Amino acid sequence: MIDLQGVTKAFGNNHVLRGVDLTIERGTSMVIIGGSGTGKSVLLKCILGLVAPDAGTITLEGTDVTKTDRDAFLARFGMLFQGAALFDSLPVWQNVAFRLLQGRDRLPKPEARDRAIEKLRRVGLKADVADRLPAELSGGMQKRVGLARAIAADPEIIFFDEPTTGLDPIMAGVINELIREIVTEMGATAMTITHDMTSVRAISDRVAMLHDGVIQWTGPVSQLDSSGDPYVAQFISGSAEGPIEAVR
Secondary structure: OEEEEEEEEEEEEEEEEEEEEEEEEEOOEEEEEEEOOOOOOHHHHHHHHOOOOOOEEEEEEOEEHHOOHHHHOOOOEEEEOOOOOOOOOOHHHHOOOOOHHHOOOOOOOOHHHHHHHHHHHHHHOOHHHOOOOHHOOHHHHHHHHHHHHOOOOOOEEEEEEEOOOOOOHHHHHHHHHHHHHHHHHHOEEEEEEOOOOHHHHHHHHHEEEEEEEEEEEEEHHHEEEEEEEHHHHHHHHOOOOOOOOOOO
């Protein structure tokens, strides 16, 4: 579904991506792990076209993403942002239906509202939440609204950016279960970036370790604990000793 070959990106003298090779198969859930500042978010932005790579190729079903119609390309994606990233001035239903209310194919407001309420129910929120403002919701509810927005247009591909950041362990577990259920139901291709190992084990089919600008290891989540890779072993154990230097 998504293929990256030799992708590089530098900001001045800061070489963030140094030749990333990664393949994400259709209908699978890929989780990218790695420490803070290792380039996970930059990699995601390169795939979406928000940042132009310096070299390498990124293809979606064999087509170079830089040579596709941008609107048609982005219409295939859904995105759950870190911190939910809701519009404070819009009621919940308009946040969920934001994409449905834009562009040439926008839906009439009543239809868009109905679709938003349907998606809110799918993530475990009642219809009366639809007319509230984001500030009136708890952090966990805001994250659910963000998830409802990500799936509002029934995308083929969903990106999750640190989906459990800022949530307590119980709510993080709820969000992980929802993500796994929804991705499976929709048959979507999913890519998640996180350093939360509980999320990794809950939602991934395959895992890739990004460190020092390259993919150090990739494989099925079932092989994570027996990868034999020292970077992966140190990361999942949280040890200060190993090839990854701890910033002091």
